[in-house]
Amino acid sequence: MNDTTATSAPGQIGKPPLRGMRDLLRIVIVGHVDHGKSTLVGRIFYDTGSLPEGKYESIKAMSERRGMPFEWAFLMDAMQAERDQGITIDTSQIWFKSERRDYVIIDAPGHKEFLKNMITGASQADAAVLVIDAEEGVKEQSRRHGYLLHLLGVRQVAVVVNKMDLVGWSEKRFREVEAEYRAYLKGIGVEPAHVIPVSAREGANVAARAAEMPWYKGPSIVEALDGFNPVAPSKDLPLRFAVQDVYKFDERRIIAGRIESGTLKIGDRLVFSPSNKMARVNSIEVWPADRAKPSTAGAGQSVGVTLDEQIFVERGDIASHEADAPIETDVFRGRIFWLGKEPLTKGARYKLKLNTFEAPVQVQAIEKVIDTGDLSAATPDRVERNQVAEIVFRARRIIALDPYSDLPRTGRFVLVDKFDIAGGGIISMEGYADQRSLITARSTNITRVEHAVSREERWRRNGHKGGVIWMTGLSGAGKSTLAVALEKRLHDEGFHVYILDGDNVRHGLNANLGFSPEDRSENIRRVGEVAALFARAGVIAISAFISPYRSDRDRARTAAGEDFHEIYVKADLATCETRDPKGLYAKARKGEIADFTGISAPYEEPETPELTVDTAQRSATQCVDDLVAYVKQRFRI
Amino acid sequence: MDRLDQLEAQSIYILREAFNRIDNIAMLWSLGKDSNVMIWLSKKAFLGHVPFPVAHLDTGLEFPETYAFRERYAKEWNLKLIADSCPGLETIDDTLPPASRIAARKTAGLKEAIEKYKFNGIIAGIRRDEQSMRAKERVFSPRTADGQWDFRDQPPEFWDQFKTDYPAGVHIRIHPLLHWTELDIWRYIKRENMPIVPLYLAKNGERFRSLGEIGITFPIKSNAASIDEIIAELEVTRTEERAGRAMDHESEDAFERLRADGYM
Structure with missing residues (x-):
């Protein structure tokens, strides 16, 4: 052992833990x-003087009983099956102290079969x-575990190249492994x-630096650990108070839950999503009752609050301040890891759990399955156990959530298949809109005016029913071409018909809207309302918008x-891109247009x-014939 | 938030999840330091109430001081106490080592209570740092209809999403103190000024570090006569907490067998 470094090594055998x-x-x-994970844990314990009395002797006895050399792994591998087979089956935890602080060591199994146990352990770190x-060298689970650490949100990572004694303490070999894994x-x-x-077995660079590898100038493992920091929920982020329950054990009506991020204080006006009800914080309750009630509470705290108004609040609601409320949506993308016994398939339904919120969701699309070995992506129709994938989910009701990159604790979820947690994931809303402003009715005290003319009377005057022909499809699928031809044919045959065209409404009605997902949604909302007015007036309104969502x-x-x-004007992406009537695909491919449907933003069929009219398979004339026939049949009085 | 604040907040979260997600639950009250902390945390979680029954699995072998504690605090804390007697030793598997066999009376008592009161969930105050099989536990841990723990195939548990969906017949053990250490418990008792069974404090150079039945629980040599002194003692000790519990040490897998069969 190198004397100059040994003195700075934290924790030494026999040294009493600090108080x-x-x-x-x-x-x-x-x-x-x-x-060598379990061996490493044993050695960290030994080298920091953290082994309980008699433990060394009992491990020795267990090893001898099995005719094995001294086996450090027995410190944590508690099950008979683990000791007999020499593998870790389930995750375990054990406490030790360095000079700097206390540690919990979580041992995680490295066998692919026990990935759910690895995730259980790693998620707590x-x-x-x-x-x-x-x-x-670098193997399958080395890569998969690295990938999962990232998905689980573990950002502080030290890589240990173990068993250096078996490669003759070779710097060359170390650098090869290091380069590949970096x-x-x-x-x-x-x-x-x-x-x-x-070398965990030899205790080299575990607590003290190793004399055998003078070429290595970095810290030992214990020194590296001392450089990491505990991760606490952040008070500086926007407030997210996840409601767990509402208690009425006595005269108080207490909203119970945990503050996942941010701070709340008495008098704050809270909005509860997704119900969007609002009330102010009246008090923060405590027990024992003779202790002072706090005026504020922050991230990480489990609290019980009373409100100034008795609004309906339930488990699953997320309270926030009005200015930075969570996203409300019925569709989102999740980067998931799948642990289910059955594969995840398109169209399948699972129970989503996001904090305390639960709702059924359906797999709308499997966008890609990622090979954690070489990071390549494929698009199969199913996700097998232990695979990582990007999935678009759809719910039947509106969910309040956050993108993981903004607020990790309200941006992650699990999926339950029947009785079991079958996967977990983190949320991305890239390309999808916040629907909050679209669903929150701001006007109140409005009553509808009854018309003196009925819709049937209008139909009889016009000789046909009113309605909306809503064409949807990719850019270049032929919506405008078909709409113009259809309008002409129907007009010539005596129908009252009018086109609402995308470019035209953006000059007037929607001149104040851009092309962000939110603005596109608002654009469509307005057109939908206008089209409905036309329909009620007895007219056939044809709309020709991509309307991707x-x-x-x-x-x-x-x-x-x-x-x-709803008319699906269908043409595959390649066909549309070849047509490219406005040169938009070319620009989108060059990155000159952001959020372009089909290229950099989703189209949901x-x-x-x-x-459905398939313009890739049939001529424009044939498609218009189909449309005219459809209108004649469906708009007949 | 300091370390005790974090532990407390996490336990309250777990207790509230258990109460909301699982119908008809009960808490095990062994009268030891850990289960007293658990009741204290429940009073905090439910703002002065303990909204489920509290069960003492009574073997009739507790120390007199322990029974006195039960009578006093069941009233003072306004608990719905269940204190049925556990089945006798003659009903227990006689292939078990002697101390394990005595401990197994509690398992049998628990099975009877689950059957009698139709409990779907049992809150127990075990901790990971006590024993290496307990270190592998989940916070929400399913048991089969006959109480068995399938420790080789436990459910995944991450991001505080617990297993709360289960078919009929399965019951769930809930472990709100799993992440606490022995020292955390004592520091919390000190901070909250909580009562304890006096057997934990040294008298004539001996005290109980872990409290169980007469005959299979033994005191340690100690002069720690106050909670502060206990904390100081534990900060430097290298003896395991359950060294004085005979059933842990009868064979290498004694405790694994007990737990697989439903012991806490």
Whole structure:
């Protein structure tokens, strides 16, 4: 051992642990099976003097009973099956102290079969040590665990290249493994804090620095751990108070829950999403009752508050301040890891749990399945157990949520299949709109005026029913061409018909809107309402908008009621891109247009349109004939 | 928030989840330090109330001081106390080592209570740092109809999303103190000025570090006669907490067998 570094090594055998209430850091040890995770934990304990009395002797006895050399892994592998088979089956936790602070070490199994246990362990950690065998090098679970740490939100990572004694303490071998793994982590946007050459069995670079590897100038494992910090929920982010329950055990009506981020104080006006009801905080309750009631509460606290008004609040609501409320949507994208016994499939329904909120969701699309080995993506029709994928989910009701990158604790969810948690994921809203402003009715005290002319009377005057022909499809699918031809044919045959065209309404009615997902949704909302007015006036309104979001089209359908006819103008992306009548695809491919449907923003196909016209398969004339025939049949009185 | 604040907030969150998600639950009250902390945390979670029954699995073998504590605080804390007697030793599997066999009376008592009161959830005050099989536990941990723990195939548990969906016949163990250590417990008792069974405090150079039945629980040598002194003692000790509990040490897998069969 190198004398100059040994004196600075934290924790030494026989040294009494330090006193007082100290910081606690949770560390998970991950990596491929047999790369020495459990051994490393045992050695950290031994080298920091944290082994309980008699433990060394009892491990020795357990090893001898099995005819094995001394097996450090027995410190944490508590099950008989684990000891007998020499593998870790389930995650475990154990406490130790360095000079700086207290630690919980979470041991996680490296076997692929026990990935759910690895995730259970790693999700609780502030920081991670990822162990790679110097001899075997980077393996399947080394990569998968690195990827999952990132998905689970563990940002502080030290990589340990273990078993350096087996490669003759070779710097060359260390650098090879280091370079390969750093390149992989870089591909997922992770920068490890340290890459440390170690021999857990020999105690080299565990607590004290190793004399065998003078070429290594970085910290030992324990020194590296001391450099990490506990992760606490942030008070500086927007307020998210997740309602767990409402208690009426006595005269008080207490809203109970945990503050996931931000701060609330007495007098704050809270909006409860997704119901969008509002009330002010009246008090923050405590027990024992003779203790002072606080005036504020912050992230991480489990609290009970009373409100100034008895509004209806229920479990699953998220309270926030009005100015920075969560997103409300019925569609979102999740980057998920799948643990289900059955594969995840398109169209399948699962129970979503997001904080305390629960709702059924359906898999609308499997956008890609990511190979955690080489980070390549494929688009199969199912996601198998232990795979990572990007999925678009749709709910039947509005959900309040946050993008994970903004607010991690309200931006992650799990999926339940029957009785079991079958996956978890983090939320991205890229390309999808916040529907809050579209669904929150601001006008009150309005009553509808009854017309003296009935809609049937209007129909008889016109000789046909009124209604909305809502064409949806990709840019270049032929919506405008068909709309213009259809309007002409119907007009010539005596129908009252009018086109609402995208470019035209943007010159007037919607001149104040841009092309963000929110503005596009508002654009469609207005057109839907105008089209519904035309329909009620007895006219056939033809709309020709891409209208890529299913939620928006459903809203237009609600506005027009039974007079709504969704027409899917179908053409595959490649065909549309070849046509490119306005040169927009070319610009989008060059990145000159952001959020372009089909390229950089989603198009959600209609599930049950009244009519589909396939312009890639049939001529424009044939398609117009189909449309005319449809109108004649459906708009007959 | 300091470390005790964080532990408290997490336990309150767990207790509230259990109360909301699982119908008909009960809390086990062994009268030891940990289960007293659990009741204290419940009073905090439910703002002065303990909205479920509290069950003492009574073997008749508790120390007199322990029974006195039960009588006093069941009243003072306004608890709905269930204190049925556990089945006798003659009903317990006689292949178990002797101390385990005595401990297993509690498992049998628990099974009877679950059947009698139709509990779907049992809140128990075990901690990961007590024992290496307990270290592998989940916060919400399912048990089969006959109380078995399938520790080789436990549900995933992450981001505070617990297993709250289960078929009929399964019951759930809820462990709100799983993430606490022995020292955390004592520091919390000190901070909250909570009562304890006096057997924990040293008398004539001995005290109980872990409290169980007469005959299978033994005191340790100690001069810690106050909570402050207990904390100081634990900060430097290298002896395991359950060293004085005979059933943990009868064979390598004694405790694994007990727990697989439904012991706490």
